[in-house]
Amino acid sequence: MTGLAVEVAGLRRSYGETRAVDGVDLAVAAGECVAVLGPNGAGKTTTVEILEGFRRRDAGDVRVLGVDPASGGRDWRSRLGIVLQSDDERLDATVTELVHHFARYYADPRDPEELIDAVGLRAKAGARGRALSGGQRRRLDVALGIVGRPELVFLDEPTTGFDPEARRAFWDLVDGLRADGTTVLLTTHYLEEAERLADRVVVVDHGRVVAEGPPATLGGRAARRAVVHWDEDGAPRQERTETPTAAVAALAARFGGEVPGLRVQRPTLEDVYLGLVGADAQEEP
Numbered sequence: 001m002t003g004l005a006v007e008v009a010g011l012r013r014s015y016g017e018t019r020a021v022d023g024v025d026l027a028v029a030a031g032e033c034v035a036v037l038g039p040n041g042a043g044k045t046t047t048v049e050i051l052e053g054f055r056r057r058d059a060g061d062v063r064v065l066g067v068d069p070a071s072g073g074r075d076w077r078s079r080l081g082i083v084l085q086s087d088d089e090r091l092d093a094t095v096t097e098l099v100h101h102f103a104r105y106y107a108d109p110r111d112p113e114e115l116i117d118a119v120g121l122r123a124k125a126g127a128r129g130r131a132l133s134g135g136q137r138r139r140l141d142v143a144l145g146i147v148g149r150p151e152l153v154f155l156d157e158p159t160t161g162f163d164p165e166a167r168r169a170f171w172d173l174v175d176g177l178r179a180d181g182t183t184v185l186l187t188t189h190y191l192e193e194a195e196r197l198a199d200r201v202v203v204v205d206h207g208r209v210v211a212e213g214p215p216a217t218l219g220g221r222a223a224r225r226a227v228v229h230w231d232e233d234g235a236p237r238q239e240r241t242e243t244p245t246a247a248v249a250a251l252a253a254r255f256g257g258e259v260p261g262l263r264v265q266r267p268t269l270e271d272v273y274l275g276l277v278g279a280d281a282q283e284e285p
């Protein structure tokens with residue numbers, strides 16, 4: 001083993017004239033959580049589904065847990081946690097039946113009852129899949145994806161449709177997976193989620209990686225200028241500065257104490273992200 005759970009070099013995939021993935025390089029270390037961000041149509045799902053062995057590639061070298069997904073067999077697949085959308089067939093069974101049923105496919109599964117608690121479905125344990133709300137169904141999908149105690153989990157927009165409380169509970173669940181040493185590859189449109197969960201963020205646009213790094217320093221974020229806001233003479237004022245502490249100290253001295261309406265604003269991950277993917281970050285027609 002190289003210590004890398006995922007190794008991708010020069011990955012390409014086109015659909016007709018559309019270059020969905022246009023030379024992606026990506027490495028995920030064992031135990032790391034990496035979030036792939038990018039606008040609709042950037043190539044995230046195509047990339048992840050190639051890594052999962054569900055789509056073919058046109059070019060590039062790919063290793064997932066040391067195996068080429070194009071030739072990965074059953075043993076390899078059982079080491080992956082893939083969160084699929086529940087299909088109709090599954091939805092006639094209850095949450096308890098499904099989680100217990102899936103656990104039986106694996107040699108060393110998680111305890112199904114503990115897992116039902118962990119994904120917050122205890123109150124719905126006896127409900128059929130069909131009777132779950134969208135967010136509850138997604139939590140069931142997550143439970144079924146991780147019941148086999150996978151080494152690597154793919155989470156493709158895992159919290160879409162979750163309410164804020166469920167989203168926070170899910171983040172705690174991912175913390176638990178990571179504490180067990182699980183590697184996580186996540187795609188999300190929620191910048192807050194990437195910031196909360198990921199050691200590293202990879203921003204993809206038009207099938208290419210346009211930036212990567214820890215959320216706190218992505219795109220030179222730490223070095224970017226802060227804006228100091230305050231109120232003076234009945235009007236809001238602001239100053240852009242690389243030394244906000246000095247600016248605040250100067251204001252405090254000038255006001256001789258409390259500065260009215262004082263606020264220091266640093267660029268958020270969302271600001272940095274929107275800067276990276278440009279003004280054309282809209283879905284293409």
Ligand SMILES: Nc1ncnc2c1ncn2[C@@H]1O[C@H](COP(=O)(O)OP(=O)(O)OP(=O)(O)O)[C@@H](O)[C@H]1O
Nearest residue numbers: 015018019020038039040041042043044045046047
């Ligand atoms: N099966 C397909 N046939 C033809 N074109 C496809 C197919 N799947 C994806 N594409 C195109 O490839 C590009 C990348 O799509 P992909 O689903 O990988 O993007 P994404 O980053 O996952 O987007 P989203 O955030 O909307 O899920 C898009 O232009 C899409 O229209």
